[in-house]
Amino acid sequence: MKTRLSLFALLAAATLAGMTSPSALAWNTLNGQKPIVIAHRGASGYLPEHTLAAYTLAIQQGANFIEPDLVLTKDGQFIARHEPMLGGTTDVASRPEFAGYKTTKVVDGVATTDWFASDFTLAEIKQLRAIQPRANRDQSHNGLYEIPTLDEVITLAxxxxxxxxxxxxxxxxxQGLGLAMEDALVARLHAAYGNDRDAPVxxxxxESANLRYLNTITNLKLVQLIDADDVNPDGSMSLVDPYRQPYDFIVAGDPRTFADLLTADGLAFIAGYADGVGPWKPYLVKTVADGVDRTGDGHxxxxxRRVDGSTGVIEAAHAAGLEIHTWTFRNDASGYGFADPQAEMEYYFNLGVDGVFTDFPDTGVAALAAVPEPGTYALMLAGLGLVGAMARRRKA
Ligand SMILES: [Ca+2]
Ligand SMILES: [Ca+2]
Known part of the structure; x- marks a missing residue:
């Protein structure tokens, strides 16, 4: 008995001294820090996306970061919208005063007929109200909220x-419209946060070329997003235009696909200008067809498909010195192989991602809380060691 107690004390001392695997003492992330929960377009699962209301709810739910997607108005102002088109996320279609603004433009090679933010002044944009673009989500807040500017989002954050x-x-x-984004964005961010790599930004x-340019004018952290068109029935990634490669690569005649950017060479290229990489989540987790009907629909x-650990992309990104933030986690549409959206995020946290984008930040926060804090095991052993030592002392 005495020997066993001493063993506990020894183990505890060894653990505290860092003699055991460092992974037991720190998060499995690039720098051992706790991963972050990024509110994708705000708490967009609950409220119309990219509104101050959706960002505020995300903050109340415990998100570490809020995400404004940015497009430019005719007068060069940054507003938070997912697309340069306004038809899907605002009430513009029901505004007769703006009917004449409906037009066709080519967006990344695709002819698109809609209302474009770049044809509206900020004052006109402020007359619109946001709507919920997904039919399966709560429509009761439609028409209530303005479209926020970047400055309003910064102030809130x-x-x-x-x-x-x-x-x-x-x-x-x-750029094709004569509206360059990078210098204006950096000027706004530096004014708010300084030119500081450690700023919460x-x-x-x-696209890649604009990040490479940004790297020459700011120390703020940069993240290369990695898209795909779909996932094939065999679990491999489907790469079809315009989701096949960064659009600036098409313009420049660079043949590399998004998948090519996740090879060792591709990650080394990204590490030359960015601090992180943001792949669509199916790039990160292996799945296996094993004949089990997990959805129970008879097909x-x-x-x-059964999830089967890392594809190796997370480890390769970390080896290249890149943080890895993946997307998008949704309570109303969990990913392949997962029925439970919280369990899905826990799985990715356990594999070592540095952050997740989710429309439901409360679920992201719950998932992170459900993953055991590194060092818990070491503290438990230390506690047992202490109890053992006290027991021995009482006996003596
Ligand atoms: Ca986005
Ligand atoms: Ca099925």
């Missing part, structure tokens, strides 16, 4: 002490 994670949307498209983009589809 700084007031509440959370970070911001702005995305430059379609920079090549904007990540700038993200699906075997990609949704029935």
């Amino acid at each position: 700084k007031t509440h002490g959370v970070g911001i994670y702005p995305e430059t949307k379609h920079p090549t498209f904007h 990540f700038i993200q983009s699906f 075997l589809t990609i949704n029935d």
